[in-house]
Amino acid sequence: MKRYSAFAIAREAMRQHTGWDHAWAKPAPKKKYDVIIVGAGGHGLATAYYLGKNFGITNVAVLEKGWLGGGNTGRNTTIIRSNYLQDPSAAIYEKARSLYETMSQDLNYNVMFSPRGVIMLAQTQHEIRGYRRTAQANALQGVKTEWIGPQRVKELCPIMNIDGPRYPVLGGLYQERGGTARHDAVAWGYARACSDMGMDIIQQCEVTGVRKENGKVVGVDTSKGPIDCDKLGMVVAGHAGVMAQMAGFRLPLESVALQALVSEPIKPCMDVVVMANTVHGYMSQSDKGEMVIGGGTDAFNNYTQRGSFHHIEETVRALVETFPMISRLKMLRQWGGIVDVTGDRSPILSKTPVDGVFVNCGWGTGGFKAIPGSGWAMAELMAKGQSPLTDEFSMFRFREGKFIDESVAAGVAH
Amino acid sequence: MLTLKCPYCGVDADETDLHAGGEAHLKREGPGASDDAFEDYLFMRENPKGVHFERWRHAYGCGKWFLAARCTTTLQVFGTYPAQTLEPPQDIKDAISAQRPGWSWGNFK
Ligand SMILES: Cc1cc2nc3c(=O)[nH]c(=O)nc-3n(C[C@H](O)[C@H](O)[C@H](O)COP(=O)(O)OP(=O)(O)OC[C@H]3O[C@@H](n4cnc5c(N)ncnc54)[C@H](O)[C@@H]3O)c2cc1C
Ligand SMILES: [Zn+2]
Numbered sequence: 001m002k003r004y005s006a007f008a009i010a011r012e013a014m015r016q017h018t019g020w021d022h023a024w025a026k027p028a029p030k031k032k033y034d035v036i037i038v039g040a041g042g043h044g045l046a047t048a049y050y051l052g053k054n055f056g057i058t059n060v061a062v063l064e065k066g067w068l069g070g071g072n073t074g075r076n077t078t079i080i081r082s083n084y085l086q087d088p089s090a091a092i093y094e095k096a097r098s099l100y101e102t103m104s105q106d107l108n109y110n111v112m113f114s115p116r117g118v119i120m121l122a123q124t125q126h127e128i129r130g131y132r133r134t135a136q137a138n139a140l141q142g143v144k145t146e147w148i149g150p151q152r153v154k155e156l157c158p159i160m161n162i163d164g165p166r167y168p169v170l171g172g173l174y175q176e177r178g179g180t181a182r183h184d185a186v187a188w189g190y191a192r193a194c195s196d197m198g199m200d201i202i203q204q205c206e207v208t209g210v211r212k213e214n215g216k217v218v219g220v221d222t223s224k225g226p227i228d229c230d231k232l233g234m235v236v237a238g239h240a241g242v243m244a245q246m247a248g249f250r251l252p253l254e255s256v257a258l259q260a261l262v263s264e265p266i267k268p269c270m271d272v273v274v275m276a277n278t279v280h281g282y283m284s285q286s287d288k289g290e291m292v293i294g295g296g297t298d299a300f301n302n303y304t305q306r307g308s309f310h311h312i313e314e315t316v317r318a319l320v321e322t323f324p325m326i327s328r329l330k331m332l333r334q335w336g337g338i339v340d341v342t343g344d345r346s347p348i349l350s351k352t353p354v355d356g357v358f359v360n361c362g363w364g365t366g367g368f369k370a371i372p373g374s375g376w377a378m379a380e381l382m383a384k385g386q387s388p389l390t391d392e393f394s395m396f397r398f399r400e401g402k403f404i405d406e407s408v409a410a411g412v413a414h
Numbered sequence: 415m416l417t418l419k420c421p422y423c424g425v426d427a428d429e430t431d432l433h434a435g436g437e438a439h440l441k442r443e444g445p446g447a448s449d450d451a452f453e454d455y456l457f458m459r460e461n462p463k464g465v466h467f468e469r470w471r472h473a474y475g476c477g478k479w480f481l482a483a484r485c486t487t488t489l490q491v492f493g494t495y496p497a498q499t500l501e502p503p504q505d506i507k508d509a510i511s512a513q514r515p516g517w518s519w520g521n522f523k
Contacts, residue, residue, distance in 0.1 A: 250454070255486075299433075299434035300468065303463045304488070308429055309415065310415065399449060
């Protein structure tokens with residue numbers, strides 16, 4: 001792999017950019033791999049990357065039915081934070097956040113990680129109590145967050161109207177090193193690094209069946225023919241239920257649409273991410289100047305990657321009160337993704353009833369921020385059969401009543 | 415916008431008048447049930463790409479719960495029927511079969 005650098009740009013500028021390599025190869029599938037990962041979203045690619053980097057397992061294929069990064073990884077609003085309440089969540093999300101800090105250097109790919117700070121607004125008494133509690137929990141977990149008052153919120157984000165009338169801003173939970181990153185670049189950077197390690201990323205290759213012998217996985221059927229494997233990782237987000245059905249088990253989750261939208265680009269006006277969970281809206285400004293806006297999920301099961309318009313209306317209506325200046329903005333684009341939501345709003349990284357099959361799903365509305373930590377942990381789980389970061393996220397936790405209740409974490413916003 | 419006909423008052427209700435209630439035809443388990451059955455009832459969910467059966471409430475209308483048969487890939491509605499039914503009625507099944515031959519869902523087909 002030729003490294004990207006300022007020097008490489010200068011060199012290529014001298015020769016009409018004829019020397020750039022393809023970032024990743026486009027191989028045909030081999031007959032057999034040690035590990036097959038289904039789904040070339042961020043989580044699938046990161047899993048493959050850390051299998052190679054941390055465990056030296058490189059006879060790996062990542063199978064993707066569409067194009068890599070074309071699922072939720074390329075559809076999300078890129079908020080990165082780790083201010084969760086429960087210890088297992090804090091551990092995996094903070095692992096992820098800390099890996100984001102050095103990801104561009106590690107992958108030699110600019111993922112534009114921008115730790116610009118994330119404020120989660122408290123707009124009810126209940127939220128004040130909740131976020132104060134989270135700030136205390138975070139202090140014990142070693143995650144740096146703080147409770148800030150309304151004046152500090154206003155200083156950090158001057159375009160905000162903190163006086164209500166309906167939902168005045170009463171304070172916020174602030175994570176200074178939270179922020180955003182370029183979502184496509186995260187997928188592309190991992191893909192390039194995986195390809196460089198000799199892994200096969202096979203796009204337009206849909207998995208249509210899981211082949212088992214004596215309760216153990218032996219391979220998959222795909223639109224490009226059967227492929228054998230010793231271990232199978234299912235990392236398909238909204239399609240987790242469909243994949244589980246192919247393998248013959250059920251999962252405790254449902255797939256629903258989540259939407260986002262962006263405005264026309266405007267001059268820089270907001271250099272922090274703001275989330276308002278009571279009113280179901282959040283906003284940040286992209287480097288291009290667009291205001292990036294998201295809200296809550298639709299209520300019903302859906303695979304169409306289209307959401308209901310009235311949710312957009314609700315989100316924007318809520319944000320206009322807190323950010324009056326956006327009332328004049330034209331909205332440019334709106335889109336949806338299919339997110340997989342579990343009962344306790346926490347993800348599943350787990351062995352399954354089928355020997356050799358592992359599942360990573362349930363990230364729901366908030367898994368972009370988790371990509372590197374999730375890949376790190378999933379690789380360890382698949383390589384060693386156990387990982388301290390995934391222990392609590394088993395798909396069997398529901399049966400045991402060991403929920404990781406983060407309904408504030410992923411159920412509403414990001 | 416999703417529109418479902420309320421089987422009680424006959425109104426074509428918009429999604430904004432309705433409250434979604436999740437998977438239909440759940441078999442309620444109680445004391446004495448096996449762990450598997452109880453886990454299934456409480457947490458495991460049908461999450462099909464295609465024909466699906468759901469509970470809905472006509473929240474801003476008559477307030478009653480009803481059931482709907484719907485396709486999760488096209489958002490097509492096959493029909494709605496009262497909540498006091500243990501299995502989709504034959505006319506609903508026929509309507510689905512006409513559009514999605516060979517469909518199955520849970521124990522129904
Ligand atoms: C509108 C929106 C906003 C969001 N905002 C945020 C945010 O601000 N912060 C945050 O942290 N998270 C956010 N999320 C959530 C985040 O996007 C997801 O949790 C995360 O991207 C999931 O990554 P993934 O790799 O698991 O899934 P995906 O990126 O969806 O990848 C799964 C891949 O599997 C492929 N696949 C499925 N079935 C098959 C098959 N049978 N064969 C082969 N391939 C298959 C799909 O094509 C897809 O490419 C948001 C999501 C949405 C939709
Ligand atoms: Zn009615």
